[in-house]
Amino acid sequence: MSKNQEIADIFDKIADALEFKGDDSFRIGAYRKAARILREYPEDVEELWRKGEIQKIPGIGKGMAEKIEEYLKTGKMKKYEEAIEGIPQELLQLLEIPNLGPKTLNLVYTKLGVKNLSDLERVIETGQLAKLFGMGEKKVENIKKGIELYKQGRERIPIGVALPIVEEIISQLKKYTEKIEPAGSLRRMKETIGDIDILATGKNNIEIIDKFTTLPIVKEVLAKGDTKASVIVTTNNLQVDLRVVEPSSFGAALQYFTGSKAHNIKLRGLAKDKGLKISEYGVFKGEKKIAGKTEEEVYKLLGLIWIPPELREDRGEIEAALENKLPILVEEKDIKGDLHVHSKYSDGVETIEEIAISAKNLGYEYIGICDHSKTSKIAGGLDEDTLKRRNEEIDRINEKIRGIKVLKGMEVDILADGSLDYSDKILEELDFVIAAIHQGFKKNVTERIKRAIENPFVDIIAHPTGRLLSGREGYEVDIDEVIEYAGKFNVILEINCYPDRLDLNDVNILKAKKKNIKFSLGTDSHNIGMLKYIRFGIGIARRGWLTKEEILNTYKWEEMPLRRRKK
Protein backbone atom coordinates (compact mmCIF):
# COMPACT_ATOMS: atom_id res chain seq x y z
CA MET A 1 0.00 0.00 0.00
CA SER A 2 1.27 3.39 -0.86
CA LYS A 3 1.99 5.89 1.89
CA ASN A 4 -0.69 8.17 0.44
CA GLN A 5 -3.22 5.41 0.94
CA GLU A 6 -1.96 4.49 4.44
CA ILE A 7 -2.16 8.05 5.71
CA ALA A 8 -5.54 8.59 4.05
CA ASP A 9 -6.87 5.55 5.89
CA ILE A 10 -5.59 6.90 9.22
CA PHE A 11 -7.16 10.30 8.59
CA ASP A 12 -10.46 8.61 7.82
CA LYS A 13 -10.25 6.64 11.06
CA ILE A 14 -9.51 9.81 12.99
CA ALA A 15 -12.59 11.36 11.37
CA ASP A 16 -14.70 8.34 12.40
CA ALA A 17 -13.47 8.58 15.98
CA LEU A 18 -14.01 12.33 16.20
CA GLU A 19 -17.46 11.96 14.74
CA PHE A 20 -18.30 9.32 17.31
CA LYS A 21 -17.10 11.61 20.06
CA GLY A 22 -19.14 14.51 18.71
CA ASP A 23 -16.19 16.72 17.83
CA ASP A 24 -16.46 19.83 15.68
CA SER A 25 -18.00 18.85 12.34
CA PHE A 26 -15.69 21.10 10.35
CA ARG A 27 -12.62 19.52 11.84
CA ILE A 28 -14.06 16.13 10.94
CA GLY A 29 -14.72 17.41 7.45
CA ALA A 30 -11.12 18.61 7.19
CA TYR A 31 -9.82 15.11 7.96
CA ARG A 32 -12.18 13.50 5.47
CA LYS A 33 -11.24 15.97 2.79
CA ALA A 34 -7.52 15.48 3.41
CA ALA A 35 -8.00 11.69 3.25
CA ARG A 36 -9.80 11.88 -0.07
CA ILE A 37 -7.29 14.21 -1.66
CA LEU A 38 -4.34 12.18 -0.42
CA ARG A 39 -5.82 8.98 -1.77
CA GLU A 40 -6.19 10.46 -5.24
CA TYR A 41 -3.11 12.64 -5.27
CA PRO A 42 -0.87 11.92 -8.26
CA GLU A 43 2.36 12.51 -6.35
CA ASP A 44 3.95 10.41 -3.65
CA VAL A 45 3.54 12.09 -0.25
CA GLU A 46 6.84 10.71 1.00
CA GLU A 47 8.67 12.30 -1.89
CA LEU A 48 6.89 15.60 -1.32
CA TRP A 49 7.89 15.45 2.32
CA ARG A 50 11.55 15.00 1.40
CA LYS A 51 11.28 18.12 -0.74
CA GLY A 52 9.47 19.95 2.08
CA GLU A 53 6.37 20.38 -0.05
CA ILE A 54 3.61 18.51 1.80
CA GLN A 55 1.62 21.69 2.29
CA LYS A 56 1.49 22.06 -1.48
CA ILE A 57 -1.30 19.48 -1.35
CA PRO A 58 -4.64 21.24 -1.12
CA GLY A 59 -6.46 20.60 2.16
CA ILE A 60 -3.19 19.90 3.96
CA GLY A 61 -2.17 22.74 6.24
CA LYS A 62 0.35 23.09 9.02
CA GLY A 63 -1.37 20.70 11.42
CA MET A 64 -1.85 17.85 8.97
CA ALA A 65 1.62 18.32 7.52
CA GLU A 66 3.10 17.83 10.98
CA LYS A 67 1.04 14.68 11.50
CA ILE A 68 2.09 13.27 8.15
CA GLU A 69 5.73 13.99 8.93
CA GLU A 70 5.41 12.34 12.32
CA TYR A 71 3.95 9.24 10.69
CA LEU A 72 6.59 9.05 7.97
CA LYS A 73 9.35 9.39 10.55
CA THR A 74 8.03 7.14 13.32
CA GLY A 75 5.28 5.02 11.77
CA LYS A 76 2.90 6.42 14.37
CA MET A 77 0.55 9.34 14.77
CA LYS A 78 -0.21 10.65 18.25
CA LYS A 79 -3.43 12.32 17.17
CA TYR A 80 -4.71 8.96 15.94
CA GLU A 81 -3.83 7.18 19.17
CA GLU A 82 -5.60 9.92 21.13
CA ALA A 83 -8.64 9.89 18.90
CA ILE A 84 -9.30 6.17 19.23
CA GLU A 85 -8.37 6.00 22.91
CA GLY A 86 -11.07 4.39 25.00
CA ILE A 87 -13.13 3.34 21.99
CA PRO A 88 -13.58 -0.44 21.67
CA GLN A 89 -11.78 -1.73 18.61
CA GLU A 90 -14.73 -3.07 16.65
CA LEU A 91 -17.15 -0.28 17.52
CA LEU A 92 -16.40 2.28 14.81
CA GLN A 93 -16.87 -0.31 12.06
CA LEU A 94 -20.55 -0.19 12.95
CA LEU A 95 -20.72 3.29 11.43
CA GLU A 96 -20.98 1.49 8.11
CA ILE A 97 -24.42 0.22 9.06
CA PRO A 98 -27.03 2.22 7.13
CA ASN A 99 -29.38 4.25 9.33
CA LEU A 100 -27.00 4.04 12.24
CA GLY A 101 -24.99 7.23 12.58
CA PRO A 102 -22.43 8.51 15.06
CA LYS A 103 -25.01 9.95 17.46
CA THR A 104 -26.94 6.74 17.81
CA LEU A 105 -23.77 4.67 18.03
CA ASN A 106 -22.51 6.85 20.84
CA LEU A 107 -25.85 6.51 22.59
CA VAL A 108 -25.88 2.71 22.52
CA TYR A 109 -22.27 2.60 23.65
CA THR A 110 -22.63 4.93 26.61
CA LYS A 111 -26.10 3.83 27.73
CA LEU A 112 -26.06 0.14 26.91
CA GLY A 113 -22.38 -0.72 26.67
CA VAL A 114 -22.62 -1.93 23.06
CA LYS A 115 -19.10 -2.74 21.85
CA ASN A 116 -19.68 -4.73 18.65
CA LEU A 117 -22.27 -6.07 16.25
CA SER A 118 -23.47 -8.94 18.41
CA ASP A 119 -23.99 -6.55 21.36
CA LEU A 120 -26.03 -4.33 19.08
CA GLU A 121 -28.17 -7.21 17.89
CA ARG A 122 -28.71 -8.29 21.48
CA VAL A 123 -30.02 -4.91 22.69
CA ILE A 124 -32.36 -4.84 19.72
CA GLU A 125 -33.73 -8.29 20.59
CA THR A 126 -34.16 -7.51 24.28
CA GLY A 127 -35.98 -4.26 23.50
CA GLN A 128 -33.46 -2.18 25.46
CA LEU A 129 -32.63 -0.09 22.41
CA ALA A 130 -36.24 0.95 21.76
CA LYS A 131 -36.53 2.29 25.31
CA LEU A 132 -33.72 4.83 24.93
CA PHE A 133 -34.65 8.51 24.71
CA GLY A 134 -35.33 9.56 21.15
CA MET A 135 -35.60 6.00 19.93
CA GLY A 136 -38.77 4.20 18.97
CA GLU A 137 -40.08 1.13 17.26
CA LYS A 138 -39.54 2.39 13.73
CA LYS A 139 -36.03 3.66 14.31
CA VAL A 140 -35.06 0.31 15.74
CA GLU A 141 -36.70 -1.41 12.78
CA ASN A 142 -34.65 0.74 10.38
CA ILE A 143 -31.42 -0.05 12.18
CA LYS A 144 -32.34 -3.72 12.00
CA LYS A 145 -32.80 -3.41 8.25
CA GLY A 146 -29.51 -1.55 8.09
CA ILE A 147 -27.77 -4.45 9.81
CA GLU A 148 -29.24 -6.82 7.24
CA LEU A 149 -27.83 -4.74 4.40
CA TYR A 150 -24.52 -4.39 6.19
CA LYS A 151 -24.24 -8.15 6.55
CA GLN A 152 -25.14 -8.82 2.94
CA GLY A 153 -22.36 -6.49 1.99
CA ARG A 154 -22.90 -3.76 -0.54
CA GLU A 155 -19.65 -3.42 -2.34
CA ARG A 156 -19.24 -0.97 -5.13
CA ILE A 157 -19.83 -2.63 -8.46
CA PRO A 158 -18.00 -2.12 -11.75
CA ILE A 159 -19.59 0.45 -14.01
CA GLY A 160 -20.00 -2.29 -16.60
CA VAL A 161 -22.45 -4.04 -14.28
CA ALA A 162 -24.25 -0.87 -13.16
CA LEU A 163 -24.89 0.57 -16.58
CA PRO A 164 -27.26 -2.16 -17.86
CA ILE A 165 -29.30 -1.89 -14.64
CA VAL A 166 -29.66 1.85 -15.09
CA GLU A 167 -30.62 1.47 -18.73
CA GLU A 168 -33.24 -1.10 -17.79
CA ILE A 169 -34.81 1.19 -15.17
CA ILE A 170 -34.76 4.20 -17.44
CA SER A 171 -36.36 2.32 -20.32
CA GLN A 172 -39.21 1.26 -18.06
CA LEU A 173 -39.84 4.75 -16.68
CA LYS A 174 -39.31 6.67 -19.90
CA LYS A 175 -42.96 6.78 -20.92
CA TYR A 176 -43.99 8.48 -17.68
CA THR A 177 -41.39 11.24 -17.93
CA GLU A 178 -40.38 14.12 -20.16
CA LYS A 179 -36.70 13.72 -19.41
CA ILE A 180 -34.87 11.04 -17.49
CA GLU A 181 -31.11 10.74 -17.11
CA PRO A 182 -28.55 9.00 -14.95
CA ALA A 183 -26.53 11.29 -12.68
CA GLY A 184 -24.09 10.53 -9.88
CA SER A 185 -20.85 8.60 -10.20
CA LEU A 186 -22.24 6.75 -13.20
CA ARG A 187 -22.44 9.97 -15.19
CA ARG A 188 -18.96 10.84 -13.98
CA MET A 189 -17.88 7.44 -15.39
CA LYS A 190 -16.27 6.30 -12.18
CA GLU A 191 -14.84 2.81 -12.47
CA THR A 192 -17.09 1.53 -9.70
CA ILE A 193 -20.52 2.65 -8.63
CA GLY A 194 -21.77 2.67 -5.04
CA ASP A 195 -25.36 3.59 -5.74
CA ILE A 196 -27.27 4.80 -8.75
CA ASP A 197 -28.79 8.26 -9.06
CA ILE A 198 -31.44 8.96 -11.63
CA LEU A 199 -33.00 12.32 -12.36
CA ALA A 200 -36.35 12.85 -14.04
CA THR A 201 -38.85 15.52 -14.90
CA GLY A 202 -42.43 15.13 -16.05
CA LYS A 203 -46.04 16.14 -15.65
CA ASN A 204 -46.93 13.89 -12.76
CA ASN A 205 -44.27 13.53 -10.07
CA ILE A 206 -46.30 11.22 -7.90
CA GLU A 207 -46.95 8.83 -10.77
CA ILE A 208 -43.26 8.68 -11.72
CA ILE A 209 -42.28 7.92 -8.13
CA ASP A 210 -45.05 5.33 -7.76
CA LYS A 211 -43.97 3.56 -10.94
CA PHE A 212 -40.36 3.64 -9.81
CA THR A 213 -40.97 2.15 -6.39
CA THR A 214 -43.09 -0.65 -7.83
CA LEU A 215 -40.75 -1.74 -10.63
CA PRO A 216 -40.25 -5.53 -10.73
CA ILE A 217 -36.54 -5.11 -10.06
CA VAL A 218 -37.24 -3.33 -6.74
CA LYS A 219 -36.64 -5.45 -3.68
CA GLU A 220 -37.22 -2.90 -0.98
CA VAL A 221 -38.34 0.73 -0.68
CA LEU A 222 -36.10 2.69 1.67
CA ALA A 223 -37.75 6.08 1.38
CA LYS A 224 -40.50 7.61 -0.67
CA GLY A 225 -41.57 11.26 -0.82
CA ASP A 226 -42.95 13.79 -3.31
CA THR A 227 -39.64 14.53 -5.00
CA LYS A 228 -37.41 11.64 -4.11
CA ALA A 229 -37.44 7.90 -3.53
CA SER A 230 -34.75 5.35 -2.66
CA VAL A 231 -34.98 1.64 -3.32
CA ILE A 232 -32.84 -1.46 -3.16
CA VAL A 233 -32.92 -3.53 -6.36
CA THR A 234 -32.53 -7.29 -6.58
CA THR A 235 -29.25 -7.11 -8.52
CA ASN A 236 -26.26 -6.76 -6.20
CA ASN A 237 -28.42 -5.13 -3.51
CA LEU A 238 -27.75 -1.90 -5.30
CA GLN A 239 -29.38 1.25 -3.99
CA VAL A 240 -31.10 3.39 -6.60
CA ASP A 241 -32.23 6.96 -5.87
CA LEU A 242 -34.71 8.75 -8.08
CA ARG A 243 -35.29 12.49 -7.94
CA VAL A 244 -38.09 14.24 -9.76
CA VAL A 245 -37.83 17.99 -10.34
CA GLU A 246 -39.51 20.77 -12.34
CA PRO A 247 -38.14 21.33 -15.87
CA SER A 248 -36.95 24.80 -14.78
CA SER A 249 -34.68 23.10 -12.24
CA PHE A 250 -33.46 20.20 -14.36
CA GLY A 251 -30.02 21.63 -15.08
CA ALA A 252 -29.39 22.63 -11.47
CA ALA A 253 -30.58 19.25 -10.28
CA LEU A 254 -28.48 17.39 -12.83
CA GLN A 255 -25.47 19.40 -11.72
CA TYR A 256 -26.21 18.73 -8.09
CA PHE A 257 -26.89 15.00 -8.38
CA THR A 258 -23.95 14.40 -10.65
CA GLY A 259 -21.60 15.56 -7.91
CA SER A 260 -19.08 14.75 -6.77
CA LYS A 261 -19.81 15.94 -3.29
CA ALA A 262 -16.43 17.64 -3.06
CA HIS A 263 -16.96 19.37 -6.41
CA ASN A 264 -20.35 20.64 -5.26
CA ILE A 265 -19.06 21.89 -1.94
CA LYS A 266 -16.40 23.92 -3.69
CA LEU A 267 -18.93 25.21 -6.22
CA ARG A 268 -21.32 26.31 -3.50
CA GLY A 269 -18.51 28.06 -1.69
CA LEU A 270 -17.77 29.93 -4.89
CA ALA A 271 -21.43 30.90 -5.18
CA LYS A 272 -21.44 32.15 -1.62
CA ASP A 273 -18.45 34.40 -2.35
CA LYS A 274 -20.49 35.95 -5.14
CA GLY A 275 -23.52 36.46 -2.91
CA LEU A 276 -25.39 33.64 -4.62
CA LYS A 277 -26.86 30.38 -3.38
CA ILE A 278 -26.98 27.12 -5.31
CA SER A 279 -29.28 24.24 -4.58
CA GLU A 280 -30.73 21.45 -6.69
CA TYR A 281 -33.52 23.89 -7.59
CA GLY A 282 -31.37 26.56 -9.13
CA VAL A 283 -29.07 29.48 -8.56
CA PHE A 284 -30.60 32.11 -6.30
CA LYS A 285 -29.87 35.76 -5.67
CA GLY A 286 -31.74 36.38 -2.44
CA GLU A 287 -35.16 34.88 -3.03
CA LYS A 288 -34.94 35.23 -6.78
CA LYS A 289 -34.08 32.26 -8.96
CA ILE A 290 -31.73 33.37 -11.71
CA ALA A 291 -30.78 30.04 -13.33
CA GLY A 292 -31.55 26.33 -13.24
CA LYS A 293 -32.80 25.06 -16.58
CA THR A 294 -29.41 23.93 -17.86
CA GLU A 295 -26.06 23.04 -16.33
CA GLU A 296 -24.33 25.54 -18.60
CA GLU A 297 -26.18 28.51 -17.12
CA VAL A 298 -25.47 27.32 -13.59
CA TYR A 299 -21.72 27.17 -14.25
CA LYS A 300 -21.80 30.41 -16.24
CA LEU A 301 -23.27 32.40 -13.35
CA LEU A 302 -20.33 31.32 -11.23
CA GLY A 303 -17.90 32.56 -13.85
CA LEU A 304 -17.13 29.07 -15.09
CA ILE A 305 -17.35 27.32 -18.40
CA TRP A 306 -19.26 24.04 -18.36
CA ILE A 307 -17.19 21.30 -16.77
CA PRO A 308 -17.46 17.76 -18.20
CA PRO A 309 -18.89 15.36 -15.58
CA GLU A 310 -15.81 13.11 -15.65
CA LEU A 311 -13.69 15.97 -14.27
CA ARG A 312 -15.96 16.86 -11.36
CA GLU A 313 -13.88 15.41 -8.55
CA ASP A 314 -12.34 18.56 -7.07
CA ARG A 315 -8.98 17.74 -8.56
CA GLY A 316 -8.33 21.22 -9.84
CA GLU A 317 -11.09 21.37 -12.45
CA ILE A 318 -12.84 24.37 -10.87
CA GLU A 319 -9.62 26.35 -10.72
CA ALA A 320 -8.88 25.39 -14.33
CA ALA A 321 -12.38 26.38 -15.44
CA LEU A 322 -12.02 29.76 -13.73
CA GLU A 323 -8.98 30.46 -15.89
CA ASN A 324 -10.59 28.88 -18.94
CA LYS A 325 -7.84 26.28 -18.99
CA LEU A 326 -9.82 23.06 -19.03
CA PRO A 327 -8.37 20.44 -21.38
CA ILE A 328 -10.40 19.54 -24.44
CA LEU A 329 -11.11 15.95 -23.52
CA VAL A 330 -10.97 13.04 -25.91
CA GLU A 331 -14.40 12.02 -27.25
CA GLU A 332 -15.88 8.88 -28.73
CA LYS A 333 -15.91 10.46 -32.18
CA ASP A 334 -12.13 10.96 -32.07
CA ILE A 335 -11.45 7.22 -31.91
CA LYS A 336 -10.31 5.70 -35.19
CA GLY A 337 -9.84 2.13 -34.03
CA ASP A 338 -9.44 -0.43 -31.27
CA LEU A 339 -5.91 -1.60 -30.54
CA HIS A 340 -6.46 -4.76 -28.50
CA VAL A 341 -8.78 -7.43 -29.89
CA HIS A 342 -8.46 -11.23 -29.75
CA SER A 343 -9.43 -13.40 -32.69
CA LYS A 344 -10.29 -17.07 -33.03
CA TYR A 345 -6.57 -17.75 -33.56
CA SER A 346 -6.13 -17.52 -29.78
CA ASP A 347 -9.05 -17.33 -27.36
CA GLY A 348 -11.40 -14.95 -29.20
CA VAL A 349 -14.73 -16.11 -30.65
CA GLU A 350 -14.79 -14.64 -34.18
CA THR A 351 -12.57 -14.90 -37.22
CA ILE A 352 -10.38 -11.96 -38.17
CA GLU A 353 -12.62 -11.25 -41.15
CA GLU A 354 -15.71 -11.10 -38.93
CA ILE A 355 -13.93 -8.75 -36.54
CA ALA A 356 -12.79 -6.55 -39.42
CA ILE A 357 -16.34 -6.21 -40.71
CA SER A 358 -17.66 -5.34 -37.25
CA ALA A 359 -14.94 -2.73 -36.82
CA LYS A 360 -15.76 -1.24 -40.18
CA ASN A 361 -19.42 -1.06 -39.21
CA LEU A 362 -18.42 0.86 -36.10
CA GLY A 363 -16.83 3.43 -38.37
CA TYR A 364 -13.25 2.51 -37.47
CA GLU A 365 -10.33 3.04 -39.83
CA TYR A 366 -8.29 0.20 -38.37
CA ILE A 367 -8.48 -2.66 -35.91
CA GLY A 368 -5.52 -4.10 -34.00
CA ILE A 369 -5.66 -7.88 -33.71
CA CYS A 370 -3.64 -8.91 -30.67
CA ASP A 371 -3.73 -12.62 -30.02
CA HIS A 372 -1.92 -14.31 -27.15
CA SER A 373 1.64 -15.54 -27.56
CA LYS A 374 2.80 -19.16 -27.31
CA THR A 375 3.39 -19.40 -23.54
CA SER A 376 -0.25 -18.55 -22.77
CA LYS A 377 -1.30 -22.08 -23.70
CA ILE A 378 -4.63 -21.95 -21.89
CA ALA A 379 -5.55 -18.89 -23.92
CA GLY A 380 -4.60 -20.63 -27.16
CA GLY A 381 -1.32 -18.77 -27.57
CA LEU A 382 0.15 -18.89 -31.10
CA ASP A 383 3.40 -20.66 -31.91
CA GLU A 384 5.64 -19.09 -34.55
CA ASP A 385 4.16 -21.08 -37.46
CA THR A 386 0.57 -20.24 -36.53
CA LEU A 387 1.51 -16.60 -36.12
CA LYS A 388 2.98 -16.63 -39.62
CA ARG A 389 -0.23 -18.13 -41.01
CA ARG A 390 -2.31 -15.56 -39.12
CA ASN A 391 -0.28 -12.70 -40.51
CA GLU A 392 -0.71 -14.05 -44.03
CA GLU A 393 -4.44 -14.24 -43.46
CA ILE A 394 -4.45 -10.61 -42.32
CA ASP A 395 -2.66 -9.66 -45.55
CA ARG A 396 -5.34 -11.46 -47.56
CA ILE A 397 -8.16 -9.76 -45.63
CA ASN A 398 -6.58 -6.35 -46.15
CA GLU A 399 -6.53 -7.10 -49.90
CA LYS A 400 -10.14 -8.21 -49.86
CA ILE A 401 -11.94 -5.75 -47.57
CA ARG A 402 -11.71 -2.04 -48.27
CA GLY A 403 -12.32 0.73 -45.78
CA ILE A 404 -10.72 -0.94 -42.79
CA LYS A 405 -7.11 -1.81 -42.09
CA VAL A 406 -6.39 -4.86 -40.01
CA LEU A 407 -3.21 -4.40 -37.97
CA LYS A 408 -0.89 -7.25 -37.09
CA GLY A 409 -0.55 -6.85 -33.36
CA MET A 410 0.21 -9.36 -30.64
CA GLU A 411 -0.23 -9.47 -26.90
CA VAL A 412 3.13 -10.98 -26.07
CA ASP A 413 3.87 -12.50 -22.68
CA ILE A 414 6.62 -11.11 -20.52
CA LEU A 415 8.37 -14.24 -19.24
CA ALA A 416 9.80 -14.96 -15.81
CA ASP A 417 13.19 -13.43 -16.66
CA GLY A 418 11.72 -10.34 -18.31
CA SER A 419 12.39 -11.60 -21.83
CA LEU A 420 9.61 -11.78 -24.39
CA ASP A 421 7.81 -14.81 -25.74
CA TYR A 422 9.07 -14.38 -29.33
CA SER A 423 12.42 -13.50 -30.83
CA ASP A 424 13.09 -9.90 -31.85
CA LYS A 425 13.01 -11.00 -35.47
CA ILE A 426 9.38 -12.11 -35.13
CA LEU A 427 8.41 -9.02 -33.14
CA GLU A 428 9.89 -6.78 -35.81
CA GLU A 429 7.59 -8.21 -38.46
CA LEU A 430 4.49 -7.16 -36.55
CA ASP A 431 2.79 -3.78 -36.93
CA PHE A 432 2.92 -3.26 -33.18
CA VAL A 433 3.49 -5.23 -30.00
CA ILE A 434 1.72 -5.13 -26.67
CA ALA A 435 3.72 -6.72 -23.88
CA ALA A 436 1.82 -8.23 -20.95
CA ILE A 437 2.30 -9.99 -17.66
CA HIS A 438 0.12 -13.11 -17.58
CA GLN A 439 1.94 -15.26 -15.07
CA GLY A 440 4.09 -14.79 -12.00
CA PHE A 441 2.09 -11.88 -10.60
CA LYS A 442 4.23 -11.75 -7.50
CA LYS A 443 7.56 -12.50 -9.12
CA ASN A 444 9.73 -9.49 -9.69
CA VAL A 445 7.08 -7.82 -11.80
CA THR A 446 8.52 -4.30 -11.82
CA GLU A 447 11.91 -5.50 -13.06
CA ARG A 448 10.36 -7.74 -15.69
CA ILE A 449 8.20 -4.95 -17.10
CA LYS A 450 11.27 -2.71 -17.17
CA ARG A 451 13.18 -5.34 -19.16
CA ALA A 452 10.26 -5.51 -21.59
CA ILE A 453 10.26 -1.72 -21.93
CA GLU A 454 13.93 -1.91 -22.91
CA ASN A 455 13.08 -4.14 -25.88
CA PRO A 456 12.93 -1.82 -28.92
CA PHE A 457 10.04 -3.76 -30.48
CA VAL A 458 7.69 -3.33 -27.53
CA ASP A 459 5.33 -0.44 -28.22
CA ILE A 460 2.72 -0.79 -25.50
CA ILE A 461 2.45 -2.29 -22.01
CA ALA A 462 -0.92 -4.00 -21.53
CA HIS A 463 -3.06 -3.53 -18.38
CA PRO A 464 -0.03 -2.24 -16.44
CA THR A 465 -1.18 -3.04 -12.88
CA GLY A 466 -3.11 -6.25 -13.56
CA ARG A 467 -5.89 -5.44 -11.15
CA LEU A 468 -9.39 -6.82 -11.56
CA LEU A 469 -12.20 -4.80 -10.03
CA SER A 470 -14.09 -7.97 -9.19
CA GLY A 471 -11.37 -9.10 -6.87
CA ARG A 472 -7.79 -9.57 -7.91
CA GLU A 473 -5.42 -7.08 -6.32
CA GLY A 474 -3.12 -6.78 -9.29
CA TYR A 475 0.56 -7.58 -9.68
CA GLU A 476 3.11 -6.72 -7.08
CA VAL A 477 4.35 -3.84 -9.15
CA ASP A 478 5.73 -0.41 -8.42
CA ILE A 479 3.60 1.43 -10.93
CA ASP A 480 5.39 4.74 -10.34
CA GLU A 481 8.64 3.14 -11.42
CA VAL A 482 7.01 1.59 -14.49
CA ILE A 483 5.56 4.99 -15.45
CA GLU A 484 8.93 6.66 -15.01
CA TYR A 485 10.66 4.02 -17.12
CA ALA A 486 8.02 3.99 -19.84
CA GLY A 487 8.44 7.74 -20.13
CA LYS A 488 12.18 7.36 -20.54
CA PHE A 489 11.81 4.85 -23.40
CA ASN A 490 8.76 6.38 -25.11
CA VAL A 491 6.70 3.30 -24.43
CA ILE A 492 2.94 3.66 -24.43
CA LEU A 493 0.76 2.52 -21.55
CA GLU A 494 -2.52 0.82 -22.24
CA ILE A 495 -5.85 1.89 -20.87
CA ASN A 496 -7.54 -1.48 -20.95
CA CYS A 497 -11.23 -0.75 -21.50
CA TYR A 498 -12.60 -4.06 -20.28
CA PRO A 499 -14.93 -2.91 -17.47
CA ASP A 500 -13.51 -5.32 -14.91
CA ARG A 501 -10.01 -3.99 -15.57
CA LEU A 502 -10.01 -0.27 -16.46
CA ASP A 503 -6.28 -0.42 -16.07
CA LEU A 504 -4.59 2.06 -15.93
CA ASN A 505 -7.14 3.77 -13.73
CA ASP A 506 -7.76 7.51 -13.55
CA VAL A 507 -5.25 8.27 -10.78
CA ASN A 508 -2.46 6.38 -12.55
CA ILE A 509 -3.35 8.07 -15.83
CA LEU A 510 -2.91 11.44 -14.13
CA LYS A 511 0.48 10.34 -12.85
CA ALA A 512 1.59 9.13 -16.26
CA LYS A 513 0.23 12.23 -17.99
CA LYS A 514 2.55 14.31 -15.83
CA LYS A 515 5.45 12.33 -17.32
CA ASN A 516 4.24 13.10 -20.86
CA ILE A 517 3.34 9.51 -21.56
CA LYS A 518 0.94 8.55 -24.33
CA PHE A 519 -1.83 5.99 -23.99
CA SER A 520 -3.58 3.39 -26.11
CA LEU A 521 -7.17 2.27 -25.76
CA GLY A 522 -7.87 -1.43 -26.10
CA THR A 523 -11.07 -3.26 -25.29
CA ASP A 524 -9.34 -6.63 -24.89
CA SER A 525 -12.41 -7.96 -26.75
CA HIS A 526 -12.83 -11.71 -26.98
CA ASN A 527 -16.02 -11.32 -28.98
CA ILE A 528 -17.36 -8.54 -31.16
CA GLY A 529 -20.04 -7.59 -28.64
CA MET A 530 -17.23 -6.40 -26.39
CA LEU A 531 -15.97 -3.82 -28.89
CA LYS A 532 -18.45 -1.38 -27.35
CA TYR A 533 -16.46 -1.38 -24.11
CA ILE A 534 -14.36 1.34 -25.68
CA ARG A 535 -16.79 3.80 -24.03
CA PHE A 536 -15.59 2.76 -20.58
CA GLY A 537 -11.98 3.33 -21.57
CA ILE A 538 -12.86 6.74 -22.97
CA GLY A 539 -14.63 7.52 -19.70
CA ILE A 540 -11.56 6.65 -17.65
CA ALA A 541 -9.32 8.54 -20.06
CA ARG A 542 -11.51 11.61 -19.65
CA ARG A 543 -11.36 11.20 -15.87
CA GLY A 544 -7.59 11.30 -16.35
CA TRP A 545 -7.89 14.67 -18.15
CA LEU A 546 -6.66 13.21 -21.46
CA THR A 547 -6.93 15.05 -24.75
CA LYS A 548 -7.02 13.31 -28.10
CA GLU A 549 -3.37 14.15 -28.78
CA GLU A 550 -2.42 11.91 -25.87
CA ILE A 551 -4.25 8.87 -27.20
CA LEU A 552 -2.85 6.67 -29.94
CA ASN A 553 -6.26 5.61 -31.23
CA THR A 554 -7.10 9.14 -32.39
CA TYR A 555 -4.24 9.14 -34.93
CA LYS A 556 -4.36 7.76 -38.42
CA TRP A 557 -2.44 4.51 -38.58
CA GLU A 558 0.31 6.04 -40.70
CA GLU A 559 0.76 8.90 -38.24
CA MET A 560 0.60 6.97 -35.00
CA PRO A 561 3.55 8.01 -32.80
CA LEU A 562 4.86 4.49 -32.29
CA ARG A 563 8.28 4.07 -30.84
CA ARG A 564 9.46 1.66 -33.55
CA ARG A 565 8.97 4.44 -36.11
CA LYS A 566 11.13 6.91 -34.26
CA LYS A 567 14.20 4.77 -34.82
Added chain:
DNA sequence: GCCGTTTTCGGCCCGACTGTTTTCAGTCG
Protein backbone atom coordinates in the same frame (compact mmCIF):
# COMPACT_ATOMS: atom_id res chain seq x y z
C1' DG B 1 -8.30 21.55 10.83
C1' DC B 2 -8.09 24.64 6.56
C1' DC B 3 -8.16 29.01 4.45
C1' DG B 4 -7.77 34.15 2.98
C1' DT B 5 -6.74 41.00 -3.05
C1' DT B 6 -12.94 42.08 1.28
C1' DT B 7 -10.62 38.20 6.56
C1' DT B 8 -4.70 35.49 10.40
C1' DC B 9 -10.41 35.13 12.97
C1' DG B 10 -14.50 33.37 11.78
C1' DG B 11 -16.28 31.39 8.44
C1' DC B 12 -16.81 26.40 6.44
C1' DC B 13 -23.09 23.61 0.93
C1' DC B 14 -27.80 22.62 1.09
C1' DG B 15 -31.91 20.09 1.26
C1' DA B 16 -35.07 15.60 1.57
C1' DC B 17 -36.91 12.22 4.33
C1' DT B 18 -37.98 9.95 8.63
C1' DG B 19 -39.27 9.51 13.25
C1' DT B 20 -40.04 11.36 17.42
C1' DT B 21 -40.85 15.51 18.91
C1' DT B 22 -44.32 19.44 19.90
C1' DT B 23 -40.37 22.49 16.87
C1' DC B 24 -36.35 19.38 15.82
C1' DA B 25 -32.53 15.91 15.47
C1' DG B 26 -30.39 12.32 12.94
C1' DT B 27 -29.02 10.35 8.69
C1' DC B 28 -28.07 10.56 4.05
C1' DG B 29 -26.31 12.18 -0.31
